[in-house]
Amino acid sequence: MKRKVFESLIDRYRQNKASANERRLIDHWYAELDKEDMPQYHVDENQIWGKIHRQIGNTPTKKMAFQKMLYWSGAVAACLLLCLSVLFWSRENDHAQSRKEVLLKPGFRIFETGVAQRKRVQLADGSTVILNARTKLKLDTVSFDRKDRIVELLAGEAFFDVKKDSTKAFIVNAQQIQTRVLGTSFTVKNYTGLDDISISVFTGKVQVSANSNPLGVLTRGEQIRYARNSTTSKRENFDLLTRNSWIEGRVYLKQSSFAELALAVRNIYGVELEAADNLISRQLYSMPLSRQLSWSATLESIQAIHHNKSRKEGNKVLIY
Numbered sequence: 001m002k003r004k005v006f007e008s009l010i011d012r013y014r015q016n017k018a019s020a021n022e023r024r025l026i027d028h029w030y031a032e033l034d035k036e037d038m039p040q041y042h043v044d045e046n047q048i049w050g051k052i053h054r055q056i057g058n059t060p061t062k063k064m065a066f067q068k069m070l071y072w073s074g075a076v077a078a079c080l081l082l083c084l085s086v087l088f089w090s091r092e093n094d095h096a097q098s099r100k101e102v103l104l105k106p107g108f109r110i111f112e113t114g115v116a117q118r119k120r121v122q123l124a125d126g127s128t129v130i131l132n133a134r135t136k137l138k139l140d141t142v143s144f145d146r147k148d149r150i151v152e153l154l155a156g157e158a159f160f161d162v163k164k165d166s167t168k169a170f171i172v173n174a175q176q177i178q179t180r181v182l183g184t185s186f187t188v189k190n191y192t193g194l195d196d197i198s199i200s201v202f203t204g205k206v207q208v209s210a211n212s213n214p215l216g217v218l219t220r221g222e223q224i225r226y227a228r229n230s231t232t233s234k235r236e237n238f239d240l241l242t243r244n245s246w247i248e249g250r251v252y253l254k255q256s257s258f259a260e261l262a263l264a265v266r267n268i269y270g271v272e273l274e275a276a277d278n279l280i281s282r283q284l285y286s287m288p289l290s291r292q293l294s295w296s297a298t299l300e301s302i303q304a305i306h307h308n309k310s311r312k313e314g315n316k317v318l319i320y
Helices: 002-014 020-033 045-057 066-104 258-269 295-306
Strands: 108-112 119-122 128-131 136-140 149-161 170-174 177-181 185-190 196-203 206-210 213-218 222-227 233-237 250-257 272-275 284-290 310-313 316-319
Touching: 108 128, 170 185, 177 185, 177 196, 196 206, 206 222, 213 222, 213 233, 250 258, 258 272, 258 284, 258 295, 284 295, 295 310, 295 316
Parallel strands: 149 170, 272 316
Antiparallel strands: 108 136, 119 128, 128 149, 136 149, 149 185, 170 177, 177 206, 185 196, 196 222, 206 213, 222 233, 250 284, 310 316
C-alpha cells in the first residue's frame, strides 16, 4: 500500500496532475534537499528505498491524517525523483563533456602513396581524390565538411573530382597556394623536386590564390604555374588528353625540363636521376614513360634524345 501511494504520487507529479498542496509539499522537500550533499556518480537505489520505507513505516498510519500521510509520501517521492535526476544528469553531463572534448580535438589522417603507386580516396562529402605516386594528402577528419571542405596536399600530385555543394567551398592548400572551388575537377601538383606548383582545370571553374593574393580564375583547359622562389605565376593552356595520363600509369613529356623527367622516372621506377652539369639540367625532353617499359630500355631512350651517357653512382644514375 505504501509503495502504491508512493508510485501514484510520482505519476501525478510527472504528468503535472498533482494538486497545489501536493506540489507545495514536493517543492518544500526539494528545498530541504538543496542543503544536503548529493552523490554525483553513485546512487544506491536500495538504500534510498530503505530510507523511504522506514520513514513511511515509522509513521502511525492509524493516527495519521490523510494530509500528513500525503506529505511524507510526497516528500519521499520527490527525494527519489531528485536522486535519480541527479544521477542521470551527472552521467549525461559527463558523456556530453566527453563527446565535446572528442569533437574539439583535431583528428588528422594522412593518405599516402609510394613509388609506382596510385590510390583512389573517397571523401565523406562524396568527392573523389586520385593520388599520384609519392603523394601525401592531409585531412582533418573532425572539421571537414562542417563549414568548408578543406584538405592539404603536403607533397605530390592529386586529381580532385569535387562533388558540387553551393553552401560549402572545397579548398586545397598546397604550401602558399590555395585552390577554391564549389564543384569541379582539377589537378594540383606540388612535388618538392620542382620549382613550381601547378593547378590544372578539367571541368568547371577554379579560383587560385597565393598567400591570400588572387592569381586568377581558371576554366577548362587552363592552368597556372606558380614559382616558389620568385613568387611569380604563369597562366597557360594544357593538353587535356595527356595531362592526367599518370592515372593510367603513363607520363607524356612534351618539351619538359630535366627536373620533370627526373620526377617522372622517380615516380615510375624509383630511380634517382641526376644531371652532371648545368648544360644537362637545361635540356628539354619529349617522350613517353610507362611502367610497362623496362628501366634499361627507358634509360637508353633518355640518353638517345641528346646523345648523352649515364653511369650509376650509389643510388643515383648520373646523366652526362
